[in-house]
Each structure stands twice: as C-alpha cells, then as structure tokens.
Amino acid sequence: MSDKEKLLDFEKPILELETRIQELRSAAREGGVESLFKEISELEVKLVEAQRELTERLTAWQRTQLARHALRPGAFDLATRIFDDILELHGDRSFGDDAAINVSMANLKGREVLLLGHIKGRETNERVKHNFGMAHPEGYRKVIRLIEFAESFKKPVISLIDTPGAYPGIGAEERGQAWVIADAIEKFMKLEVPTISVVVGEGGSGGALAVGVADRVYMLENAIYSVISPEGCASILFRDAIRAPEAAAAMKITARHAESLGVIDGIIEEPPGGAHRDWDDTAKRLSERLISSLEEISKMNTNERLAKRYEKFRKIGIFHEAES
Amino acid sequence: MNWFQRVRYRSRRIAKEEAVTGLWTKCLGCETMLPKNELKDNLFVCTVCGYHHRIPARQWIKLLLDPNTFEEHDVRMISCDPLEFVDEKPYKIRLDESRAKAQERDAVITGYGDIDGRKIAISIMNFEFMGGSMGSVVGEKIARLTENATRDRRHLVIVATSGGARMQEGILSLMQMAKTVGAISKHKDSGLLSISILTDPTTGGTTASFATATNLIIAEPGALIAFAGPRVIEQTIRQKLPQGFQRSEFLLGHGQLDMVVKRNEMRKTLIRIFKFVD
Ligand SMILES: [Zn+2]
Numbered sequence: 059m060s061d062k063e064k065l066l067d068f069e070k071p072i073l074e075l076e077t078r079i080q081e082l083r084s085a086a087r088e089g090g091v092e093s094l095f096k097e098i099s100e101l102e103v104k105l106v107e108a109q110r111e112l113t114e115r116l117t118a119w120q121r122t123q124l125a126r127h128a129l130r131p132g133a134f135d136l137a138t139r140i141f142d143d144i145l146e147l148h149g150d151r152s153f154g155d156d157a158a159i160n161v162s163m164a165n166l167k168g169r170e171v172l173l174l175g176h177i178k179g180r181e182t183n184e185r186v187k188h189n190f191g192m193a194h195p196e197g198y199r200k201v202i203r204l205i206e207f208a209e210s211f212k213k214p215v216i217s218l219i220d221t222p223g224a225y226p227g228i229g230a231e232e233r234g235q236a237w238v239i240a241d242a243i244e245k246f247m248k249l250e251v252p253t254i255s256v257v258v259g260e261g262g263s264g265g266a267l268a269v270g271v272a273d274r275v276y277m278l279e280n281a282i283y284s285v286i287s288p289e290g291c292a293s294i295l296f297r298d299a300i301r302a303p304e305a306a307a308a309m310k311i312t313a314r315h316a317e318s319l320g321v322i323d324g325i326i327e328e329p330p331g332g333a334h335r336d337w338d339d340t341a342k343r344l345s346e347r348l349i350s351s352l353e354e355i356s357k358m359n360t361n362e363r364l365a366k367r368y369e370k371f372r373k374i375g376i377f378h379e380a381e382s
Numbered sequence: 383m384n385w386f387q388r389v390r391y392r393s394r395r396i397a398k399e400e401a402v403t404g405l406w407t408k409c410l411g412c413e414t415m416l417p418k419n420e421l422k423d424n425l426f427v428c429t430v431c432g433y434h435h436r437i438p439a440r441q442w443i444k445l446l447l448d449p450n451t452f453e454e455h456d457v458r459m460i461s462c463d464p465l466e467f468v469d470e471k472p473y474k475i476r477l478d479e480s481r482a483k484a485q486e487r488d489a490v491i492t493g494y495g496d497i498d499g500r501k502i503a504i505s506i507m508n509f510e511f512m513g514g515s516m517g518s519v520v521g522e523k524i525a526r527l528t529e530n531a532t533r534d535r536r537h538l539v540i541v542a543t544s545g546g547a548r549m550q551e552g553i554l555s556l557m558q559m560a561k562t563v564g565a566i567s568k569h570k571d572s573g574l575l576s577i578s579i580l581t582d583p584t585t586g587g588t589t590a591s592f593a594t595a596t597n598l599i600i601a602e603p604g605a606l607i608a609f610a611g612p613r614v615i616e617q618t619i620r621q622k623l624p625q626g627f628q629r630s631e632f633l634l635g636h637g638q639l640d641m642v643v644k645r646n647e648m649r650k651t652l653i654r655i656f657k658f659v660d
Contacts, residue, residue: 224590226610226618231628234638236589236609243563244595263547263556264590264609271560285547285556285587290614295469295549309552310465319464321553368564372525374557375518376464379456380487 064128068120072112072331075105109330113279119303121312122288124280125259129334131341133175133218133258134160139341140348141166141173147204149196153233156197158189158221159269161204166216167349172208174201174269175218178259191260192225195233198242198268205249214252214352217269222287224265239268246271247371252355252363254348256326257281257313258333273355273367275321276347277313278340279328283321284311320374409433411604425645434602434645436582439491439508442541446504446649451496455527460487461519465552473550476512484510488519489544492527494536498653500660503531506541507588513545516588520548521558524592528565531574537656538569538576542593546586559591566595575659579648580607580630580639598640598655600648601630607638 065073079101086094116124124130138144141164148155157177164173178191205215224235246253246269253272261270261283277283286294288302288309296305316322326347329336355363406415411433421428425445426435437445443452460477467473481487489511494503505527507514524540531538547555569576576596582605584593590609593599601607608628616623626632630642643651 224609226614228615228619228623228627231608231610231615232636234636236607237594237638239590239609240559240563240592240594243560243591244567247560247564247567264559264587267556267559268590283553283556285552286549291549297470305469308465308467308469309549311552316553319552319554321557368568371557371560371564374561375522375554376462376551377518377522378460378462380458380460382458 061129066120066123066127068112068116069331072105072108075101075108079105106330112331113328116280117303118282118306118310118312118315119288121280122282122302122306124332124334125282127332127334128180130259131333131337132178132180133220134177135337136258136341136344137162137164137173137175137218139338140345141171144173148200150199151203152199153196154194156189156194156200157187158191158193158225159197159201161200164216166345166352169214169352171214171216171352172204173216173218174204175258176221178220189225191221192223193221193265193268194225194227194230195235195238198224198238201269202238202242202245205245209249209251212251214254214356215249215272216253216348216352217255217272219255219257219261219266219270220259221262221265222260223262224268236264239264242268243271247368248364250360250364252352253367254351254355256344256348257283257322258344260284262287271367271371273363273370274323274351276324276326276351277316277322278326278333278344279313280332281313282306282311283313283316284309319376323370410435427645432603432644434582434604436509436543437645438510439486439506439541442506443491443495443504445645446539446541446652447495447497448499452493452504453495454491454493455530456492456523457487459519459523461517461551463550464518464554465550467550467552469550476550480511484508486511488523489514489516489548490520490523492523494534497539497649497656500653500656501534501536502539503527503534503536504539504541507543509543509545509583512548514543514588515545515548515555516558516591517548517551517555518558521555521561524562525558525565528562528569528576528592532565532569532572535572535574537574537659538566538596539579539652540576540593540596541579541581542584542588543581544584544586544588544593546588556587559587562592563595566592570597575656577652577655579643581605583607585609585611594638599638600641600643600651601633601639602648603630603642603644605630607633 145163161174176191179185179188255272257277288306289299291305292301293299329339333340409428412431492505578596580601
C-alpha cells in the first residue's frame with residue numbers, strides 16, 4: 059500500500075490541494091506564467107486553512123484514527139530523533155523479554171535518562187513481533203526492574219506511551235497482568251527520580267497507565283487516552299463494536315478533554331495535519347517539551363516532587379457531596 | 383466483557399426461579415434445589431457443593447465486624463456526570479436507577495469498625511450498583527478511607543467485587559487506579575496492614591489497582607478474578623479457555639493469592655492475620 063492510500067478519508071481534501079499546488083508549481087516553473095503564481099499562493103493559503111481546520115475540528119473518532127494512523131511516527135521513531143546513544147536493555151529476569159515495550163538508556167541533550175516506550179511495529183511481521191504494542195506482564199516487570207535501576211543511579215525516567223492496552227491473553231492472565239500493572243503504578247508513584255510521561259499515540263487503559271504515572275504527563279495533540287478502547291466500550295454499552303465513533307465521542311478521549319478534566323499537564327501540538335505529516339517537526343516539538351519540563355521538575359527536591367506527584371493524582375476525579 | 387451479560391442473565395435467572403419456586407432456590411454451582419432459609423443460614427454457600435453465591439455488600443459488615451461497631455464514612459458522596467455521558471441511556475438516569483435498585487448511593491461502602499476488638503478501616507464494594515464499577519466516587523472514597531486509616535493507625539480491609547473501571551466517567555475512572563494505589567502504598571509504608579478479599583467477580587481496573595496493591599490478598603472459593611474478562615480473551619485469541627481459568631483456585635496455583643478462604647472462615651482468618659502483625 060502506498061503512503062497516499064494510507065491516508066484517511068478526511069485527509070483527502072488536503073492531499074488534493076497539495077497535489078494541485080505541486081502541479082501548478084511545475085507548470086509555473088516551465089511556463090513562468092504570472093497568473094499561476096497568484097493561484098498557487100491562493101491555494102497555499104487555502105491549504106494552511108484546511109490543515110488548521112482539520113486539526114481544530116476533528117471529532118474524537120477522527121483523532122483516534124490519527125492516533126492509530128499507519129503513517130504516524132511510533133514512540134521510537136520519535137525517540138531516535140530526540141535522544142542520542144540509545145542502548146536497549148532486555149528482560150524481566152524471570153520469564154522473558156517483552157518486545158512490546160522497549161526500555162533503553164538514552165541521552166537527552168547531554169543528560170542521561172532511562173527511556174521507555176511501547177513499540178507497535180509497522181509491517182505485519184514487525185507488528186506480530188512487537189505484539190501490536192500490547193505488553194505482557196514480563197514487559198511491565200522489565201519496566202519495574204529498570205526504573206528501580208535508574209532510581210539507584212538517580213537518572214530521570216521518560217516514558218512514551220503508545221499502546222492499545224495490556225495484552226488480554228491466557229499467559230498474560232496466568233502471569234498476573236493485573237498484579238503487575240498495580241505494581242508498576244505503585245512503583246512509578248514512589249520513584250524518587252524526575253519522571254515524564256507522554257502519550258504519543260494510543261493511551262490504552264491500564265496498559266498505558268502502568269507507565270503513565272509521572273511528575274508531568276503530556277499528550278500529543280492527536281493522541282487519545284482512554285479507559286477502554288472505543289470498540290470495547292461500543293460493544294458493551296452500545297451493543298456493537300461498529301459504534302466505536304460514538305463511544306469515542308461519549309468517553310471524551312481526546313487530549314483537550316484530558317486536559318480540561320485535569321488528567322494531563324499539557325498538550326504538545328502536532329505539525330499542521332498531524333504528526334504523520336512531519337516526523338522531524340513532531341520530534342522537535344516533543345523534544346523541546348521534554349527538555350524544558352525535565353529542567354523544571356529537576357529543580358524540586360525529591361520530597362517535594364513526590365508529594366506533588368501524589369497530590370496531582372490524588373485530586374483527579376469529579377463528584378458531588380450532597381447536603382444530606 | 384462477558385461478565386456484564388452473564389451477570390445480568392444470572393440475576394434475572396435468580397429472580398425468575400425465586401418467583402416460581404417460592405421457598406426453594408437452585409444452586410448456581412450444582413443446580414441442586416435448596417431451601418432458601420437453609421442457604422441463607424449457611425451464608426449463601428451451597429450445603430451440597432460449597433458454591434459461594436454473591437451476597438449483598440452490607441452483609442459483609444455483619445460477617446466480618448463485631449456487632450454494632452460499623453461507622454460509615456462519606457455517605458453523602460455521590461457521582462455526578464462529568465462527561466455528560468450518553469449511550470443507550472444517559473449516565474444520569476443509570477445512576478438514578480442504580481440508586482433505586484441497590485438502595486445505595488454508589489458502588490462502595492466505606493467506614494470504620496472493629497474486628498475482635500481491633501479498630502480497623504473497611505471498604506466493601508457493591509456489585510449491585512453498576513457492576514461495582516469504579517468511577518470518581520469509588521476512587522475517592524477508597525482513597526479517603528485509606529488516608530484516614532494511615533492517619534489513625536488502622537489496618538485496612540477491602541472486600542472487592544467489580545467489573546472494573548466505570549466507562550461512563552472515561553479517563554477519570556482510569557485515573558482512580560493511580561489515586562487508590564498511591565494511597566494504599568502510603569498506608570503500607572506506614573507499617574500498617576492491608577488485606578484484600580476478592581469476591582466473585584473482580585475484574586479490570588479494580589483488579590489492576592487497589593484490590594491487588596494490598597499486603598495480602600485473599601479470595602473466596604470459585605471467584606472469577608481477572609484483568610481481562612473471559613469473553614475479551616476468547617475474542618482476542620479465538621480459542622476456548624481452559625477449565626477453571628481465572629478462578630480463585632487457578633490463581634492460587636499460579637501464585638497470585640495468599641490464600642483461598644471460605645466465607646464462614648473469613649473473619650477467623652482475618653483475626654489470625656492481625657495476631658501476626660500486632
Ligand atoms: Zn451447590
């Protein structure tokens with residue numbers, strides 16, 4: 059499948075504008091016709107407008123589609139553009155090595171950090187190898203082992219989240235998927251080093267939260283963060299998985315909603331049209347946020363940072379206390 | 383997410399059979415017809431096969447605590463509808479209906495009480511209220527209870543039953559996992575004891591958070607305890623699940639529980655455990 063074919067329906071008008079601009083440009087180069095330049099600049103204005111509108115007005119489901127876009131940069135497509143000297147570490151020391159989640163030493167503009175992120179894979183064989191970014195218990199155990207390692211050398215931890223969820227399978231249940239997620243949440247809550255989490259694509263339920271408790275939690279503009287997949291919610295509450303778009307809207311899974319509900323600390327804007335339109339630019343925006351944010355949280359002393367981290371999650375929730 | 387449907391089906395089945403058979407009820411384990419009084423006297427455990435039928439949340443107060451020692455907390459806390467969530471029914475209406483049906487304000491009861499004279503904190507989830515699902519109220523009540531228990535130096539007992547995070551409160555529900563685990567972690571770090579009693583069924587975000595974050599984990603016999611429900615797994619792997627999969631005894635065999643304890647021995651067991659730590 060060509061990259062063009064991988065574009066979503068609602069992206070097609072932008073593609074058409076871009077194609078038209080390109081055609082006119084080559085015609086203009088050959089003929090040098092004054093009127094063409096005028097048309098080109100008009101179209102370029104239209105293109106910017108269309109891209110802006112696209113990102114402004116996207117529905118929750120359209121953002122879900124962008125978050126899962128076949129051309130979207132994965133966590134490590136971004137990481138390799140941001141970090142130097144990436145050295146992967148393997149294994150949970152007890153059962154296996156989980157390729158759905160990568161844990162690496164990495165250098166962020168001169169500062170050593172422990173980097174972890176889901177890997178979904180792109181081509182079919184890669185996707186199978188990485189289990190579509192759905193980790194088993196050994197993946198989270200590897201994470202727990204290595205964040206403790208980072209802690210003992212006082213290195214910050216940065217996690218890039220992109221997972222449909224923790225894997226629902228026989229082996230995963232047998233090896234304590236629920237137990238290990240609770241363990242990971244607890245360990246992240248108490249980790250004595252600065253921590254940052256960014257949902258870069260799909261933030262799928264417990265599998266995301268297991269590596270999502272941090273001093274600063276951000277989302278890329280078109281990322282989603284959800285208690286259950288739209289399809290899962292649709293099949294239960296709307297009685298049909300096909301109604302996922304309605305479920306996505308009802309659950310308010312977009313970055314803007316997460317921010318307004320007090321669940322995340324900020325949104326990292328994507329390039330016009332979405333992260334897949336420009337991986338380098340996306341990486342640059344992410345990198346800037348990671349650097350400034352890391353600087354900010356590193357200023358706090360450990361006790362203060364831990365207290366603030368606890369309070370941040372402690373406060374999340376909306377309820378009412380009746381008079382009687 | 384089979385359990386939702388199965389549970390609905392089950393409760394309908396119970397209701398129907400009760401109507402037909404009056405004083406008799408059929409055991410959900412072995413299908414023996416049992417006199418209702420006898421079943422009730424035996425704590426809803428089948429006298430023939432030992433099947434542990436679900437019991438109303440408030441019955442746990444009687445079962446575990448010394449008489450008249452329960453003091454309920456946060457009784458006025460209620461769910462609102464932060465997402466203005468509508469599926470086939472608006473969440474607000476579901477809440478009203480659940481309140482009427484369960485005669486409770488939300489899916490968890492919390493408070494202080496005594497067990498054998500020892501002052502403890504207890505939280506009991508209620509499956510009758512929207513499948514015991516965890517939204518903002520459940521998370522907040524458990525976090526508050528746990529923080530209070532830490533402050534007042536009380537051990538914590540959690541009786542869990544839950545379908546997981548409450549979808550109608552979206553991401554807020556997911557975040558209750560972090561909030562409750564954080565509170566329990568502080569409680570443990572204060573040298574206090576926390577014990578979870580997992581009952582049928584305990585699944586999803588509840589299992590993956592406070593219900594397994596405690597020092598010790600006990601389950602009732604035969605309880606379904608899972609991260610992903612059996613139907614989700616079947617749909618994912620497209621094969622039948624092994625016999626006894628995700629039941630208490632299976633989990634015990636896989637090293638995930640400290641023990642499986644019968645209902646009529648639960649209080650005694652808690653007292654034994656408290657003796658070890660104090
Ligand atoms: Zn029976």
